[in-house]
Amino acid sequence: xxxxxxxxxxxxxxxxxxxxxxxxxxxxxxxxxxxxxxxxxxxxxxxxxxxxxxxxxxxxxxxxxxxxxxxxxxxxxxxxxxxxxxxxxxxxxxxxxxxxxxxxxxxxxxxxxxxxxxxxxxxxxxxxxxxxxxxxxxxxxxxxxxxxxxxxxxxxxxxxxxxxxxxxxxxxxxxxxxxxxxxxxxxxxxxxxxxxxxxxxxxxxxxxxxxxxxxxxxxxxxxxxxxxxxxxxxxxxxxxxxxxxxxx
Amino acid sequence: xxxxxxxxxxxxxxxxxxxxxxxxxxxxxxxxxxxxxxxxxxxxxxxxxxxxxxxxxxxxxxxxxxxxxxxxxxxxxxxxxxxxxxxxxxxxxxxxxxxxxxxxxxxxxxxxxxxxxxxxxxxxxxxxxxxxxxxxxxxxxxxxxxxxxxxxxxxxxxxxxxxxxxxxxxxxxxxxxxxxxxxxxxxxxxxxxxxxxxxxxxxxxxxxxxxxxxxxxxxxxxxxxxxxxxxxxxxxxxxxxxxxxxxx
Numbered sequence: 001x002x003x004x005x006x007x008x009x010x011x012x013x014x015x016x017x018x019x020x021x022x023x024x025x026x027x028x029x030x031x032x033x034x035x036x037x038x039x040x041x042x043x044x045x046x047x048x049x050x051x052x053x054x055x056x057x058x059x060x061x062x063x064x065x066x067x068x069x070x071x072x073x074x075x076x077x078x079x080x081x082x083x084x085x086x087x088x089x090x091x092x093x094x095x096x097x098x099x100x101x102x103x104x105x106x107x108x109x110x111x112x113x114x115x116x117x118x119x120x121x122x123x124x125x126x127x128x129x130x131x132x133x134x135x136x137x138x139x140x141x142x143x144x145x146x147x148x149x150x151x152x153x154x155x156x157x158x159x160x161x162x163x164x165x166x167x168x169x170x171x172x173x174x175x176x177x178x179x180x181x182x183x184x185x186x187x188x189x190x191x192x193x194x195x196x197x198x199x200x201x202x203x204x205x206x207x208x209x210x211x212x213x214x215x216x217x218x219x220x221x222x223x224x225x226x227x228x229x230x231x232x233x234x235x236x237x238x239x240x241x242x243x244x245x246x247x248x
Numbered sequence: 249x250x251x252x253x254x255x256x257x258x259x260x261x262x263x264x265x266x267x268x269x270x271x272x273x274x275x276x277x278x279x280x281x282x283x284x285x286x287x288x289x290x291x292x293x294x295x296x297x298x299x300x301x302x303x304x305x306x307x308x309x310x311x312x313x314x315x316x317x318x319x320x321x322x323x324x325x326x327x328x329x330x331x332x333x334x335x336x337x338x339x340x341x342x343x344x345x346x347x348x349x350x351x352x353x354x355x356x357x358x359x360x361x362x363x364x365x366x367x368x369x370x371x372x373x374x375x376x377x378x379x380x381x382x383x384x385x386x387x388x389x390x391x392x393x394x395x396x397x398x399x400x401x402x403x404x405x406x407x408x409x410x411x412x413x414x415x416x417x418x419x420x421x422x423x424x425x426x427x428x429x430x431x432x433x434x435x436x437x438x439x440x441x442x443x444x445x446x447x448x449x450x451x452x453x454x455x456x457x458x459x460x461x462x463x464x465x466x467x468x469x470x471x472x473x474x475x476x477x478x479x480x481x482x483x484x485x486x487x488x489x490x491x492x493x494x495x496x
Contacts, residue, residue, distance in 0.1 A: 007372075009368075011267070012362075014269075015268070016267065016268040016269040016272065017267050017268070017269060017362065018267065018268055019259070019264065019265050019266065019267055019268075019364065020263070020264040020265070020266055020267075020268060020271060021262075021264040021265060023268060024264065089368045089371075090372075090377075091368065091371035091372060091376065091377040091378050091379070092368070092371075092377075092378050092379055092387065093379050094377065094379075095377075095381065096377040096380075097376070097377045097380040097381070097383070097485075098381075100375060100376070100377065100485075110375060111375075112371070112372035112373075112375055113372060114260075114265065114364045114368040114369050114371070114372045115364070115368075116267065116337075116362045116363070116364065117368065120257075120337045120339065120340070120362040120363075120365065121362050123337075123339035123340075123360070123362070124255075124338075124339065124360035124361060124362045125360075127348060127358060127359075127360055128339065128345070128348070129338075129339040129340075129342065129343075129344040129345045129348065130339050130340050131339070131340055131341050131342075131391075132344075132345040133343065133345070133346075135345075137390060137391055137404065137405050138388060138389070138390040138404060138405050138408035138409070139340065139388070139389045139390075140386060140387070140388040140389075140408060140411075140412055141386070141387045141388075141389075142385060142386040142387075143379075143385055156385065156386060156413065157385050157386050159411050160386035160388060160408075160411045160412045160413070161386070162411075163388075163407050163408045163410075163411035163412075164388055164408045164411075164412075165404065165408070237345075237348075
């Protein structure tokens with residue numbers, strides 16, 4: 001009996017930002033393979049499943065990814081409902097393609113279920129639209145981080161981020177200096193508003209804000225939770241709104 | 249008594265792609281103001297709410313938007329839980345900023361709840377990652393459509409789409425010829441893979457695929473449901489997978 005692998009987005013962190021479909025699949029799951037960042041409240045929905053934490057350790061991604069693919073295929077050959085649970089949306093910076101290919105090569109059906117990516121939870125937390133008439137009609141999601149956690153030598157990510165009116169940068173806080181340099185070198189104004197959000201939607205959510213020029217200093221104010229950065233005039237109002245909130 | 253406005257993403261169409269939070273808020277809602285594209289199954293979750301369809305009619309956006317803002321403020325001054333329900337995510341091409349500003353100006357608290365945007369539902373439907381090591385580390389969401397449904401004279405959207413490895417184009421099917429011309433003029437290969445999805449995640453989902461060069465022909469194969477286009481090598485595998493599916 002070959003099962004089905006459900007590649008499911010766990011959303012940004014808060015358990016009630018899962019989709020109804022994701023919650024149902026977790027309840028039905030026989031086995032769940034999850035990333036390190038998926039929290040206990042979300043995993044508690046998988047009441048009858050055997051859980052595997054397959055979160056990657058730093059600097060060992062390529063070895064681990066092969067092991068994850070092998071484990072995924074192995075459990076899917078023995079169990080009916082296998083959920084592969086990834087933070088955010090599985091198809092945005094989720095390194096899903098290797099696992100999709102592994103299932104395809106093994107003849108295992110795979111069904112993907114979208115999730116709320118951190119960038120959208122960030123916009124909601126800030127109370128701003130990523131797009132706005134006359135302000136932004138393009139939003140780019142990029143990461144400057146390579147598979148091994150270093151900054152990419154290929155600077156295509158910077159070209160794409162500089163060309164967009166709103167740039168949402170994933171896994172970039174450790175490379176904040178490089179991000180600032182690269183964007184300013186491509187003509188982005190040093191005064192462009194930026195907001196950094198750590199652990200968005202979780203109780204420990206932490207937001208700092210300023211201008212592109214301040215990005216490295218702002219990044220140093222964050223802890224070690226997952227962080228996202230938004231750069232663009234679209235977040236200018238977030239700064240004002242947060243200032244009001246902080247003053248209240 | 250002033251209520252709270254919840255600016256809620258309804259997701260791409262399928263009712264179980266709502267978040268748990270969105271479903272709970274709909275169940276609690278006293279009033280729901282929804283767009284024309286939100287389906288009856290989703291609205292059925294708002295069991296006790298008075299429903300207002302505030303979907304815009306073509307070519308009358310600016311008048312209608314002012315009326316929507318007025319209505320939103322009026323109901324929030326009289327009801328406790330007011331849900332403003334928008335297709336997809338409210339903060340991506342949802343024209344949310346006017347409504348956020350109207351609530352702020354009237355002193356009405358507004359809480360935003362993210363939703364699954366069509367681009368993510370599309371990636372899941374195709375079974376592909378929008379990003380992949382060595383293929384794409386940037387995803388850009390753009391629309392070539394102005395507030396009045398015409399093509400924007402400002403071509404910034406085309407610059408941003410051409411700079412990204414994966415471009416996800418909203419409300420672009422009617423302007424397919426212009427999109428193709430603009431991207432090819434900016435150096436995008438005419439052979440770059442494209443996929444068009446109409447009514448993604450709904451029973452009437454319809455997918456066509458080809459190359460950038462074919463985009464205008466492909467767009468003519470669609471009906472009048474909402475359509476999204478994805479352009480980039482990231483969807484090359486979707487073409488192969490769909491071909492296998494169609495052959496089966």
